[in-house]
Amino acid sequence: MTYIGIIITFVFINNFILTQFLGLCPFIGVSKNVDSAVGMGFAVTFVMSIASLTTWAIYRWLLVPLNLGFLQTITFILVIAALVQLVEMVIQKISPPLYKALGIYLPLITTNCAVLGIALIAVRSGYNALESFIAGFAAGLGFLLAIVLMSTLREKLDAEWVPRPFRGTPIAFITGGLMALAFMAFDKALLRNLIG
Amino acid sequence: MTILFAFLVVGLLGALLGVGLASAAKALAVTKDERLEQLEGALPGLNCGACGYAGCASYAEAVAGEETTLTLCSPGGPEAASELGRIMGVEVDVSGTKMVAQVHCRGGRDVSEYAFEYNGLEDCTALYLLYGGDKICKSSCLGLGTCIRVCPADAIGYDDEGRIWVDKDVCISCGKCIEICPTGVMKWIPYDADYIVACNNTEPAKLVRKYCKVGCIACKICEKKSPEGGFVVENDLSTIDYSITGDRSVAVEKCPPKCIIPVTVREIPEVPAEEPVPVAVAEPASGDGEPERDGDETS
Numbered sequence: 001m002t003y004i005g006i007i008i009t010f011v012f013i014n015n016f017i018l019t020q021f022l023g024l025c026p027f028i029g030v031s032k033n034v035d036s037a038v039g040m041g042f043a044v045t046f047v048m049s050i051a052s053l054t055t056w057a058i059y060r061w062l063l064v065p066l067n068l069g070f071l072q073t074i075t076f077i078l079v080i081a082a083l084v085q086l087v088e089m090v091i092q093k094i095s096p097p098l099y100k101a102l103g104i105y106l107p108l109i110t111t112n113c114a115v116l117g118i119a120l121i122a123v124r125s126g127y128n129a130l131e132s133f134i135a136g137f138a139a140g141l142g143f144l145l146a147i148v149l150m151s152t153l154r155e156k157l158d159a160e161w162v163p164r165p166f167r168g169t170p171i172a173f174i175t176g177g178l179m180a181l182a183f184m185a186f187d188k189a190l191l192r193n194l195i196g
Numbered sequence: 197m198t199i200l201f202a203f204l205v206v207g208l209l210g211a212l213l214g215v216g217l218a219s220a221a222k223a224l225a226v227t228k229d230e231r232l233e234q235l236e237g238a239l240p241g242l243n244c245g246a247c248g249y250a251g252c253a254s255y256a257e258a259v260a261g262e263e264t265t266l267t268l269c270s271p272g273g274p275e276a277a278s279e280l281g282r283i284m285g286v287e288v289d290v291s292g293t294k295m296v297a298q299v300h301c302r303g304g305r306d307v308s309e310y311a312f313e314y315n316g317l318e319d320c321t322a323l324y325l326l327y328g329g330d331k332i333c334k335s336s337c338l339g340l341g342t343c344i345r346v347c348p349a350d351a352i353g354y355d356d357e358g359r360i361w362v363d364k365d366v367c368i369s370c371g372k373c374i375e376i377c378p379t380g381v382m383k384w385i386p387y388d389a390d391y392i393v394a395c396n397n398t399e400p401a402k403l404v405r406k407y408c409k410v411g412c413i414a415c416k417i418c419e420k421k422s423p424e425g426g427f428v429v430e431n432d433l434s435t436i437d438y439s440i441t442g443d444r445s446v447a448v449e450k451c452p453p454k455c456i457i458p459v460t461v462r463e464i465p466e467v468p469a470e471e472p473v474p475v476a477v478a479e480p481a482s483g484d485g486e487p488e489r490d491g492d493e494t495s
Binding site: 062063066067068070071074075078079082085086089090092093159 | 198201202205206209210213214216217220221224226317
């Protein structure tokens with residue numbers, strides 16, 4: 001049951017973009033059309049899943065035994081950046097079609113704060129390895145959900161009449177703000193009602 | 197002691213990851229066809245898609261894989277084709293004339309009759325969905341500039357009379373405007389064409405006369421006055437056979453609706469020319485005299 005709880009928490013209640021306001025750069029920058037938003041969303045999900053697992057291992061087996069917990073931020077950045085580079089190379093070698101679909105987005109998220117965020121949050125919540133991985137995966141799905149919703153709205157907005165000062169990014173900010181308000185409906189009480 | 201450990205851990209971790217990445221880069225290196233870079237360099241890099249591929253890079257890939265012919269790049273023209281042939285070691289036949297797009301209509305507010313007032317999305321395709329456009333003539337230029345926005349080379353704009361016009365020296369022959377134009381008024385002409393019949397209407401003269409002052413009325417005067425000019429009147433519309441290069445100037449002069457026009461570079465003003473309205477009394481409301489450029493958007 002805790003796994004389902006983690007998934008619901010990170011997809012809806014603590015949605016990384018709309019509740020925690022992490023990873024807003026790609027949320028605004030890559031949400032102009034649905035295709036690239038889906039690509040970006042899956043790339044982020046992928047990176048977040050493996051990053052949270054790797055950083056959990058680093059924290060548990062390197063930093064805790066040496067009593068160096070305060071180094072988590074800097075080591076996580078280092079590890080995530082290197083990991084993404086490595087993953088990019090592996091994908092390019094093994095699966096060129098997947099590289100074409102995800103490849104251009106991967107370098108963009110090496111130092112994305114959403115990826116670092118899930119690593120730090122997973123460590124702070126005292127998750128075990130599997131829980132960290134699931135938290136990372138769920139947070140990525142939450143990102144995917146938010147960015148795809150946003151991109152469909154923005155595609156529709158393109159054909160709508162928008163006052164001149166609000167065209168482009170300003171109306172995107174307003175849209176994002178209204179979506180964040182809507183996501184406030186998902187809270188802890190909802191989780192309790194759902195799974196007891 | 198903690199500081200030393202912290203220093204060591206971060207330093208070693210960094211060094212390890214660095215070495216790991218470097219060796220991984222070597223082990224996982226993907227061999228690239230070196231001709232690919234040369235081929236990409238030979239293409240114009242406009243990514244217009246005229247060749248049918250997603251961009252110059254994917255066309256270069258297709259050429260390197262010998263999946264396609266070398267003459268598909270119309271912006272690059274014969275130079276690019278022969279360059280591609282040189283890299284691939286193949287002889288390329290580069291004959292053929294360069295074609296450019298041009299609008300075959302000079303209708304507008306002052307010379308054409310309109311059926312209704314359109315107040316929707318500023319886009320020809322949207323307007324065309326509404327009874328084929330707001331002009332009575334259904335094969336005319338709708339004038340909302342969808343071709344301008346689709347043009348990758350910025351070759352299309354409004355000329356000094358407010359009509360859409362293609363600058364043939366900038367046109368890269370990608371054909372995107374021709375593809376997107378809903379009324380089909382954008383058509384291919386040879387680059388060295390001297391005149392065009394600026395009309396696309398194939399309805400009988402009786403009707404055309406009623407709603408357009410510059411529409412072709414198929415009077416055949418061009419055929420008679422310039423028999424060497426290659427004019428062909430068919431389907432109630434005069435067209436020019438550009439393979440015939442005789443003199444066309446007499447027909448141009450005698451054309452009753454004056455719809456045979458020279459293909460010159462028309463002045464495309466950056467901003468619609470606004471005559472400063474001389475105001476006798478300097479009143480604060482002098483701004484009323486100047487038409488606001490995007491007034492229709494705020495209404």
